[in-house]
Amino acid sequence: MTQGNLNSPTLSARWLAVLCLLVGLAVSLPLTTALAQQQGAVPGNTLGTVNDAEVWRQIREGAMGTVSIPDTKAALLVQSEGDNWRAWREGPIAIVGAVAFWTMFFVVVVFYLVRGKVRIQHGRSGRMVLRFTFIERFSHWLTAISFLVLAATGVNLLYGKHLLMPIIGQSAFATLTEWGKLVHHYVAFAFMAGLVLIFVLWVRHNLWDRYDWGWIKKGGGLLFPTEHPPAEKFNFGQKTVFWAVMIGGVVLSFTGLNLMFPFALFDVQQMQWVQAIHGTVSQILCLMMVAHIYIGTVGMEESFHAMSTGYVDENWAKEHHRAWYERLLRRRAKAPRPPAAVRPAPAE
Ligand code: HEM
The missing domain is CATH 1.20.950.20 (Transmembrane di-heme cytochromes, Chain C)
Known part of the structure; x- marks a missing residue:
């Protein structure tokens, strides 16, 4: 076995790494979108994946968060x-x-x-x-x-x-x-x-x-x-x-x-x-x-x-x-x- 063979991964190991990455992405993408919706805004809103100005515009327009207390009015982030x-x-x-x-x-x-x-x-x-x-x-x-x-x-x-x-x-x-x-x-x-x-x-x-x-x-x-x-x-x-x-x-x-x-x-x-x-x-x-x-x-x-x-x-x-x-x-x-x-x- 040469020095080069010892340090570089084999072909199958590379494929395994690429596969892991793809599986990871497939699992984490829906998870981050769901989290963003939960923290952010009106249903269907993609708060968290847009720029700051857009986030603030939506908050100013009455974006709702979520609260666990009975008073659901508290979920309103800013009442402009x-x-x-x-x-x-x-x-x-x-x-x-x-x-x-x-x-x-x-x-x-x-x-x-x-x-x-x-x-x-x-x-x-x-x-x-x-x-x-x-x-x-x-x-x-x-x-x-x-x-x-x-x-x-x-x-x-x-x-x-x-x-x-x-x-x-x-x-x-x-x-x-x-x-x-x-x-x-x-x-x-x-x-x-x-x-x-x-x-x-x-x-x-x-x-x-x-x-x-x-x-x-x-x-x-x-x-x-x-x-x-x-x-x-x-x-x-x-x-x-x-x-x-x-x-x-x-x-x-x-x-x-x-x-x-x-x-x-x-x-x-x-x-x-x-x-x-x-x-x-x-x-x-x-x-x-x-x-x-x-x-x-x-x-x-x-x-x-x-x-x-x-x-x-x-x-x-x-x-x-x-x-x-x-x-x-x-x-x-x-x-x-x-x-x-x-x-x-x-x-x-
Ligand atoms: C220090 C404060 C007040 C004084 C000295 C005063 C004095 C008077 C007097 C002398 C009358 C009888 C007028 C007449 O003989 O024809 C009268 C009537 C009357 N007062 Fe007063 N009043 C005072 C405050 C108020 C307030 C705060 C209200 C209501 C929010 C009120 C409501 C009325 C009403 C509805 C009448 C019958 C209609 C009229 O005479 O204008 N008064 N008041």
């Missing part, structure tokens, strides 16, 4: 629409909301400076009539106070990171926001209860009636302090507030419950809409409340009295809600003895 949602939340919803709120605030201040407080034109009569019963006032304040708490804690979720955190620091902000979120969740149920109560108590007073068109034509008599157009228990402006609170309140409640119990009805993309609607509607209601709170406090004489004590001066009732006042008079005339709805004015 989340970027759009964040841009909307931090952009139009937050910025337009803040600009609109302060514009409304400014308009109300200008209105006050130009128009001044709406006074009782004929002065006080000294006689009081019952405008809102205890249950009406309780329901109003339940809705109002819970709404204000929800607004404050909600505004913190949207703007707190930019406005409050730089002032009070990260740790205090984290604690405050955690508690704020809990308060937001629980107080939401008080708001919903308030909505139901004021709906039941006031819906019949908030249907369209024959005085509404006249009230609209005169702009409610708010701009030009001549005579106030007649109105029933609620005028058209108040009816607008009522229905805005009702419709807005139902939308806020529905979207809020879905945010509280996510994915019960909607998937990730729909949840983003739910959140955007919740944020937008709450801002619209806050805007309306600026005007409402103004007219219910500094904007109109006697108005706050109605919702605090329940009673208003007869002259106020006559001027602002003549049809309602006349109905009270008719009821009073029919009553065998003076009804509890009439009582002397409290000492000033």
